[in-house]
């Protein structure tokens with residue numbers, strides 16, 4: 416938001432500074448007052464509500480800022496556990512505490528198929544999760560995909576085995592469609608924005 420009223424004053428009461436604008440954060444419910452310069456001028460008060468994107472709300476909750484700079488930056492790792500903040504956000508983990516658990520888990524089922532289990536908070540609607548499979552770590556095929564624009568639960572490359580939600584976090588299990596008995600297989604989770 417920018418600008419003001421000609422011949423008058425406009426500003427946020429919370430965070431307002433003199434005649435200018437000083438915005439401490441760019442989302443929330445802000446009281447706004449518009450008034451004229453004279454004593455008889457009318458004054459209007461209202462509230463301006465600005466909703467954050469899910470990732471900004473998460474950043475503010477965990478770091479007290481919604482600005483994408485260290486230690487709150489998407490590619491920062493302030494807790495030193497090897498997971499960037501954006502991955503911590505994607506997987507529903509704590510970015511300020513080293514996270515020994517909660518990472519995607521690879522396993523081999525009884526039929527010799529690789530499975531990948533990962534978490535996805537239901538409120539994370541601004542990221543895309545893709546399960547990818549490969550036989551050589553060079554060519555990766557995109558299997559099950561989850562995003563706000565629609566999910567592909569299974570395709571020629573992978574099959575979703577289960578999807579459960581507990582306390583607002585989905586646990587998704589996806590299986591490779593090629594068995595490891597025919598050769599080496601690899602699976603990974605790729606997260607992008609969007």
Ligand SMILES: [Ca+2]
Nearest residue numbers: 492494496498
């Ligand atoms: Ca981390």
Ligand SMILES: [Ca+2]
Nearest residue numbers: 509510512514
């Ligand atoms: Ca962590």
